[in-house]
Amino acid sequence: MGSILAIEDDRTVGLVLEHVLETAGHEVRVARDVADGRGALAEGRYDLIVLDLNLPDGSGLDLLREIRQGGGASTPVLVLSGMRQEEVVVRGLRLGADDYVTKPFSPHELLARVERWLKARG
Amino acid sequence: MWRRFGDLGFAALVAVVITVEAVPLVWLTWVVLGDLGHHEGLTWILLGGVATAALGLVVVTAYLLAYQTVSDRRAAALARARGEWVARWLRVLAGREPEPAGPLGRDAVGALLELREAVRGAEAERLLELLRRYGVGDGLEGRVRGHRIARRLQALEDLARARAPEAMPTLLAAVIDPDRRVQVAAARAAARTLADVEDPGTREELAEAFAASLVAAALPFGVIEEVLLLADEAAPALVRAILAREDVPAPFVRAALDAVGRLGLLPFGDAAVARLSHPDPEVRAAALRAVARLHVLPEGAREAVRAALDDEVEFVRIHATAAAALLPREEALAALWARLGDPSWWVRRAAADALAGLGRAGLAELGHAARAHPDRYARDMAAQALRDRTERVVAEAVAR
Amino acid sequence: MRALELVQVGLLTYFVVLNLIYSGLSFIGLRTVVVHARELSDLALRDLLEREVYRPVSILVPAFNEERTIVAAVRSFLALQYPRFEVIVVSDGSTDGTLERLIEAFALVEDPRVWSARLPTRPVRRVLRSLRHPELVVVDKENGGKSDALNAAINLARYPLIAPVDADSVLDAQAILRASRVFVEDETVLAVGGTVRPLNGATFRSGRPVSMRVPSGWLERFQIVEYARAFFLGRTGWTRLGTVLIISGAFGLFRRDAVVRVGGFWTGTVGEDMELVLRLHREYRRAGLPYRIVVAPDPICWTEVPSDLRTLLRQRSRWHRGLWQNLWRHRGMLLDPRYGRIGMLGLPYFWLFEALAPVVEVVGLVTFGISLALGVVDPGIFALFLAMAVLHGMLLSQIAVGVEAMLLERYPRISDRLRLLAAAFLEFLGFHQLLALDRFVATLRVLRGRGGWGAMRRAGIPTATS
Known part of the structure; x- marks a missing residue:
């Protein structure tokens, strides 16, 4: 059981994430944009972050860089994005994302990945 | 970006107001020009003008104030209803709630389509079943065949989300609609739908029909390119269908060859090689790009690349430099050395980049060119390419 | 009468x-x-952003004595929602701290590049590149007016679409995306x-x-x-x-x-x-x-x-x-x-x-x-x-x-x-x-x-x- 921060602007995807993760017993907070995400990160501690890349007020990659340079250096980050270009995926992984899932996504697969990272973290 | 309600009402209102207001204006011109200076009735016409303008202003202002007051609440209510339906469908999928009784309202359908867009795998299949169960696709197809353009486009967008293979015939018919906007929207929807067809036989068949419609509609390059990207795993089938046709115009060949290179479709290497000497320079360039990206250059095709290096069209030479790297090493180095002295800056740049990508031998050749190339511009370009490379290595190290 | x-x-x-x-x-x-x-x-629009359908864009920013606003402006351009673009700022013979502000804020270094000067312009003194943002280019040239600065930027632009913008403007995050869809x-x-x-x-x-x-x-x-x-x-x-x-x-x-x-x-x-x-x-x-x-x-x-x-x-x-x-x-x-x-x-x-x-x-x-x-x-x-x-x-x-x-x-x-x-x-x-x-x-x-x-x-x- 972990506490998860999802930074995702699409309402539907946010709801799917909430549904899937909460049904599995995790605690989920959804942030709608970069600023909101920063706020959530400042307020609480999370066991895992699900991050979208195209956010209305900036790029998730910038936020990822901040997370890695700031306090959450060891929190697993799973990128969930519609961008499937190789270069974007590579950039995300280089910046320190632990996993990259493209949209549309399979909820079961996502849950399995999330739980693997939570387990690895102990 | 836009609120999609209340706008038609506003436009209709403005149409009425403006028409009514035009009456005194036109009359005024008539009277003034008609009997120069005789002011009988002028006062009344002007009064009419003032009255209609004032009335129009009051009506429009009232509408806007009302709109401003209700629209935020209405937008929020719409979003809430949509969200509730998404949550409800998720519970239905999880088997925690029975399927709702039909027919479905707009929010229910919208939520279903958004979910179908968001997820894939088993859930996506279940969602498609639900769409079928409630006859959503049929309704949308009916609207696509309707008359009102905005409704047709909206229905095509919804079908693009639904990705229901059974809608393909309707979509393909819409691809050859007389209206270009419908064509583009239908092509997008058909491409997304085709991407979801898994059975290879059906896929090939649909791809062929789709290619025929695309050619018949003579869609522009950008749209073909987009279609090939959206088709995802069905792209090879579509590429094959396009390249197999005799009647296909050059933009289609270009887009197909670009897809070959981008997706690394090795089986189409021959198709690219066969077009290295195509009469259309854009197609030649696309073929060279594809060959360079696939890294395949059969011996028999080398001559075509050699010829392309001296092509009279600048951008063909640019892409030829990238393909030249596939020539036997010594020959490649010599050819790129020669292109470093090309009159076009862009060709020189491409030649230097190609050399920089040729490993140690290429870099050595660049270094040599920077010092000893007979052409001054070639020396500059070689030096620049070397600097760029160093800088990139440094920048990457810093970013890490 | x-x-x-x-x-x-x-x-x-x-x-x-x-x-x-x-x-x-x-x-x-x-x-x-x-x-x-x-x-x-x-x-x-979303497909345009997420797939590779877009045409890359060069954003051209002519600047003359804009030391107060230039850094914020460039930041806002760099934050645009678009898969591939570059920002080319041209300091058109600025006599204030425009260049210094940029060098400081974006860690600019001199880039001794050669390029194709298709359009004639007043002489370019140097071209600078950012160590932090590979997509940022800054040009330092002699004063020649807004058009001249734009032409210099066009000469350096690498991408097929160009977007001249004013340095004191803010582009909506999706502005480029929405405009490029038309192309x-x-x-x-x-x-x-x-x-x-x-x-x-x-x-x-x-x-x-x-x-x-x-x-x-x-x-x-x-x-x-x-x-x-x-x-x-x-x-x-x-x-x-x-x-x-x-x-x-x-x-x-x-x-x-x-x-x-x-x-x-x-x-x-x-x-x-x-x-x-x-x-x-x-x-x-x-x-x-x-x-x-x-x-x-x-x-x-x-x-x-x-x-x-x-x-x-x-x-x-x-x-x-x-x-x-x-x-x-x-x-x-x-x-x-x-x-x-x-x-x-x-x-x-x-x-x-x-x-x-x-x-x-x-x-x-x-x-x-x-x-x-x-x-x-x-x-x-x-x-x-x-x-x-x-x-x-x-x-x-x-x-x-x-x-x-x-x-x-x-x-x-x-x-x-x-x-x-x-x-x-x-x-x-x-x-x-x-x-x-x-x-x-x-x-x-x-x-x-x-x-x-x-x-x-x-x-x-x-x-x-x-």
């Missing part, structure tokens, strides 16, 4: 025809916006213009207004109404008629090859944005090539408008001189059927109802004043006429501002909407006439100095805010 009457009749007719055109254009514009909003596919669907499109909205009174975070209020100054309020009329109704109306003659210098997207083909920006005008569009029309029509130049209502660019009268008058005077220069330079296209709607519809309108409007208005005010004094005209009739004119103007303003209410990002308060309505009324109590006079004077200046148009003295890039 008779002559005075004839002048009056002429003026009246001019006024009525002008207002009928405005009404018609407004309706066409409104209809275009509504149709556009309905037909717009959000899904297509995907139609290969013959050469240029796409957007909508410019005043940013005064709004607070921004990464290219998105987070709070919007109507500014407290009336001058700024008047301009909000003006911009809404010009963009939501006027330019969208013209685009429906296939007659776009201006793409605002604050933001537009052009095909680089087309701009280079016609020779880049002309350095001899203060209205280089309109001039380029006219030249594109001329050259493509002459060559018989199919092309389109369009304006879309939702790629939005926010710009700071002058808040003091002097700057505003100077700006408008410059715009009007630019308009005259461009119309005169391209007078050969006027009423020439070879240029289609541009020559037969667009340009005649601009001559008659844009360039000459302030002259007619000032002459009209004077003759009516004289007529009233001489008792030639009935004061009652005059008052009615005036009331009708003002109400009509207010009505059109209200319709234009109404389009803004359909946008998600609008002035959220009812009180703000009423303030804008008040501005639409108060505009006629002096402001409107003052601007007419300003442009009238500009026209006179142009007439006096006609011979010297080619050799205009330029003082770097004129900025709206100083």
